[in-house]
Amino acid sequence: MRPSLADLPLGQHAKIASIDCERRLSRRLMEMGLLPGTRVRVVRVAPLGDPIELRVRNYSLSLRRAEAAKIVVSPEDMV
Amino acid sequence: MSGRAPLPQVLIAGNPNCGKSTLFNALSGGSAHVGNYPGVTVDRSSARLRRGTQDIELVDVPGMYSLTASSPEEQLAVNALTEGDTKAVVCVVDATTLQRGLYLALQLIESGVSVVVALNMMDAAERLGLRIDTERLSELFGAPVIPVVATKRRGLDALLVALDEALEPASGSQGATVTYPAELEADLAKLIPVVAQWRSETPRSQLRVFALWCLLSLGDDSLRGVPDDVRRAVHDIREDADARGRDVDLEIISSRYAWLDDALSQACSAEEPGPSWSERIDRVLTHPIVGLVVFAVVMFGIFEALFAGAEPLIGAIESLTGFMQAQAAAILPPGVLQDLVVEGIIAGVGNVIVFAPQILMLFLFIGFLEDSGYLARVAFVIDRVMKGVGLHGKAFVPLLSGFACAVPAVMATRTIERRRDRLVTMLALPLMSCSARLPVYILVVGTVFAGQSLGWFSAGAVALFSMYTLSVLVTLAAAAVIRRTVLPGPAPTFVLEMPPYRWPSAPILWLNAWRRLRIFLVDAGTIILAMTILLWALLSFPKSADVAEHYATERVRVEQMAASEVEKAEALRSLDSQEAAEQLGNSFGGRFGHAIEPALRPIGFDWQIGVGIIGAFAAREVFISTLGVVFGIGEADEENKPLRQALRDARHADGTPVMTPLSGISLMIFFLLACQCMSTLAVVRRESGSWKWPVFLFSYMTVLAYMASLAVYQGGQLLGFG
Numbered sequence: 001m002r003p004s005l006a007d008l009p010l011g012q013h014a015k016i017a018s019i020d021c022e023r024r025l026s027r028r029l030m031e032m033g034l035l036p037g038t039r040v041r042v043v044r045v046a047p048l049g050d051p052i053e054l055r056v057r058n059y060s061l062s063l064r065r066a067e068a069a070k071i072v073v074s075p076e077d078m079v
Numbered sequence: 080m081s082g083r084a085p086l087p088q089v090l091i092a093g094n095p096n097c098g099k100s101t102l103f104n105a106l107s108g109g110s111a112h113v114g115n116y117p118g119v120t121v122d123r124s125s126a127r128l129r130r131g132t133q134d135i136e137l138v139d140v141p142g143m144y145s146l147t148a149s150s151p152e153e154q155l156a157v158n159a160l161t162e163g164d165t166k167a168v169v170c171v172v173d174a175t176t177l178q179r180g181l182y183l184a185l186q187l188i189e190s191g192v193s194v195v196v197a198l199n200m201m202d203a204a205e206r207l208g209l210r211i212d213t214e215r216l217s218e219l220f221g222a223p224v225i226p227v228v229a230t231k232r233r234g235l236d237a238l239l240v241a242l243d244e245a246l247e248p249a250s251g252s253q254g255a256t257v258t259y260p261a262e263l264e265a266d267l268a269k270l271i272p273v274v275a276q277w278r279s280e281t282p283r284s285q286l287r288v289f290a291l292w293c294l295l296s297l298g299d300d301s302l303r304g305v306p307d308d309v310r311r312a313v314h315d316i317r318e319d320a321d322a323r324g325r326d327v328d329l330e331i332i333s334s335r336y337a338w339l340d341d342a343l344s345q346a347c348s349a350e351e352p353g354p355s356w357s358e359r360i361d362r363v364l365t366h367p368i369v370g371l372v373v374f375a376v377v378m379f380g381i382f383e384a385l386f387a388g389a390e391p392l393i394g395a396i397e398s399l400t401g402f403m404q405a406q407a408a409a410i411l412p413p414g415v416l417q418d419l420v421v422e423g424i425i426a427g428v429g430n431v432i433v434f435a436p437q438i439l440m441l442f443l444f445i446g447f448l449e450d451s452g453y454l455a456r457v458a459f460v461i462d463r464v465m466k467g468v469g470l471h472g473k474a475f476v477p478l479l480s481g482f483a484c485a486v487p488a489v490m491a492t493r494t495i496e497r498r499r500d501r502l503v504t505m506l507a508l509p510l511m512s513c514s515a516r517l518p519v520y521i522l523v524v525g526t527v528f529a530g531q532s533l534g535w536f537s538a539g540a541v542a543l544f545s546m547y548t549l550s551v552l553v554t555l556a557a558a559a560v561i562r563r564t565v566l567p568g569p570a571p572t573f574v575l576e577m578p579p580y581r582w583p584s585a586p587i588l589w590l591n592a593w594r595r596l597r598i599f600l601v602d603a604g605t606i607i608l609a610m611t612i613l614l615w616a617l618l619s620f621p622k623s624a625d626v627a628e629h630y631a632t633e634r635v636r637v638e639q640m641a642a643s644e645v646e647k648a649e650a651l652r653s654l655d656s657q658e659a660a661e662q663l664g665n666s667f668g669g670r671f672g673h674a675i676e677p678a679l680r681p682i683g684f685d686w687q688i689g690v691g692i693i694g695a696f697a698a699r700e701v702f703i704s705t706l707g708v709v710f711g712i713g714e715a716d717e718e719n720k721p722l723r724q725a726l727r728d729a730r731h732a733d734g735t736p737v738m739t740p741l742s743g744i745s746l747m748i749f750f751l752l753a754c755q756c757m758s759t760l761a762v763v764r765r766e767s768g769s770w771k772w773p774v775f776l777f778s779y780m781t782v783l784a785y786m787a788s789l790a791v792y793q794g795g796q797l798l799g800f801g
Contacts, residue, residue, distance in 0.1 A: 030332040
């Protein structure tokens with residue numbers, strides 16, 4: 001089982017491997033620049049635990065955990 | 080537009096939060112005309128601009144990340160590009176998030192239309208240490224790239240010069256040819272002939288881009304006007320690709336981003352900027368504890384301002400309306416005309432402008448929250464709670480505003496992006512106990528619970544507290560039910576950009592709040608005015624000549640009485656009130672109250688309260704003044720002692736009292752749940768774009784109110800209360 005964005009520890013960089021969700025959402029995410037190979041990082045978790053905030057392509061995007069769980073990532077080695 | 084020759088159009092397009100509207104306002108000098116796009120409830124801001132010898136029309140297109148569309152709202156931009164008289168597009172790109180903004184610019188340039196890229200917020204980009212070679216970008220994109228700072232009006236002249244050139248005939252963007260995979264090119268070759276039949280007037284060079292758009296947009300969409308053969312062709316191509324393990328969406332989008340990444344590596348410094356001050360603010364504002372405290376304080380501030388801060392202004396407008404009514408009554412001779420002017424027209428105009436303070440305030444707040452970037456954080460912080468009932472995090476501010484007044488709150492749902500999410504919020508929030516319900520609660524509590532207590536608390540306080548708690552629970556439950564039944568569909572997805580914090584510009588906040596207010600006054604205001612006059616007519620006609628004659632004789636008798644002038648005046652006033660009560664009982668509204676009494680008895684009301692409920696449709700607080708007339712007391716407010724006494728003394732035909740604690744609770748619950756507010760209905764009509772939704776809203780709330788009151792009253796009687 002490969003880790004998803006929802007499993008990623010705060011601050012760790014990762015590369016997106018694939019987005020496995022309904023087409024409407026995956027298309028939206030891809031058009032906002034979340035593509036296989038794109039570097040992402042979880043920068044923040046909302047006070048109530050959900051949603052989470054990502055840093056991707058020089059901007060911040062927030063997603064619910066349920067959606068982040070559909071984005072498979074390969075974590076980079078911690079620096 | 081009708082009648083005149085259409086002006087050449089220049090669209091201002093761009094991502095949300097890129098400063099597009101600021102640029103539009105800077106170019107148009109704030110003289111925008113706000114209308115509606117046909118068929119969808121999206122505001123269309125446009126302004127005339129003189130360039131050289133010709134006028135052009137600047138159009139502010141709603142913010143978007145892509146031309147890809149799956150709903151009629153998203154289709155607007157494509158329609159504007161392909162079907163309107165669009166001569167050029169200014170694509171506004173936030174220089175701090177270059178890749179995502181240029182993704183949209185690239186699509187526009189691919190489409191063959193003349194594009195000028197306005198690279199906005201260059202100052203912020205420079206502060207972040209981003210170096211952008213705009214000349215190199217222009218070469219790569221085949222379109223002028225002009226650095227601007229819209230808030231400081233920097234770079235606007237250069238932008239307008241570039242726009243003039245783009246408007247020259249035969250100019251069109253050249254270059255920026257994205258390479259797509261060979262398989263996709265083969266698919267396009269199949270699709271282009273089908274698309275060509277549909278769009279015979281589209282130039283051949285643009286058909287390819289249109290075919291790409293169809294491949295990416297069609298399939299799970301609700302778009303209008305797409306022919307079946309195009310849909311079939313797209314479906315077949317996608318099915319075939321799926322079977323071969325290809326992902327068409329990914330192929331198109333990643334080819335574009337690959338092109339962008341390559342272009343940007345040639346024109347920009349690639350270093351990742353360090354944490355900005357925005358990042359530092361967020362460490363505080365979305366902190367698990369401090370963040371929640373700030374959130375609570377900000378929300379309470381808005382609530383307090385809407386509730387208490389607007390009060391003096393609302394009071395002033397009401398006094399002014401009263402003053403105008405008194406003036407009109409003094410000038411016009413008594414009769415139907417005077418009544419029409421005083422109780423129909425002036426009261427109706429008053430009913431409209433009384434909302435102005437709260438609408439202005441709420442939109443100033445929302446504008447500030449939105450432009451500063453905090454609104455996205457509000458949604459981020461509270462989404463967890465809203466998700467439980469199927470609402471979007473952005474539904475929070477409208478729902479909270481519903482405690483003050485549903486009218487501005489319904490208008491505030493505009494911040495919610497998807498139409499379905501917006502409708503669910505709009506249809507549930509009128510159940511929030513608004514401030515107009517409070518006088519009704521106070522009257523009822525003062526009538527039936529005066530001096531009683533429950534343990535340590537007064538019974539009235541417990542009743543009031545219960546009403547507010549109940550309203551929150553019912554609102555959330557209604558949202559959950561509407562989401563699952565009336566407006567089923569995928570749960571709202573929460574994909575929200577968190578824009579950097581920015582200091583909003585005060586003139587733009589005022590401008591936007593004023594525009595919202597003007598839309599309300601014109602669109603909803605006319606409906607409210609018409610309904611006020613209609614209600615006045617229902618409660619005034621027909622006039623009974625017999626009653627009038629009877630009271631005329633009575634008055635003569637009083638005049639001739641051997642009594643002091645003071646006593647006579649008192650007796651005359653009492654006669655006036657009695658006549659008004661009798662005429663009201665005889666009017667259409669009064670007859671209707673009598674007619675529905677059999678339906679009102681099981682929930683503990685009589686015909687007089689029924690007439691009050693009919694009158695309350697103009698506005699809930701009118702319930703009290705209508706009751707004042709029905710009971711022959713004349714002018715009355717919720718603290719009025721004679722009215723409370725009259726209510727306590729009211730008896731059903733069998734001699735039992737009408738107002739008991741049980742029927743009082745039933746009445747409060749009815750007012751809590753029923754949609755006794757034509758202004759809410761008028762504004763839902765405006766914001767949903769159809770009469771279907773206000774009719775639904777009125778029906779479901781009335782049925783809910785009746786059933787709840789019935790359950791409480793009948794259940795209470797079975798348990799031996801009342």
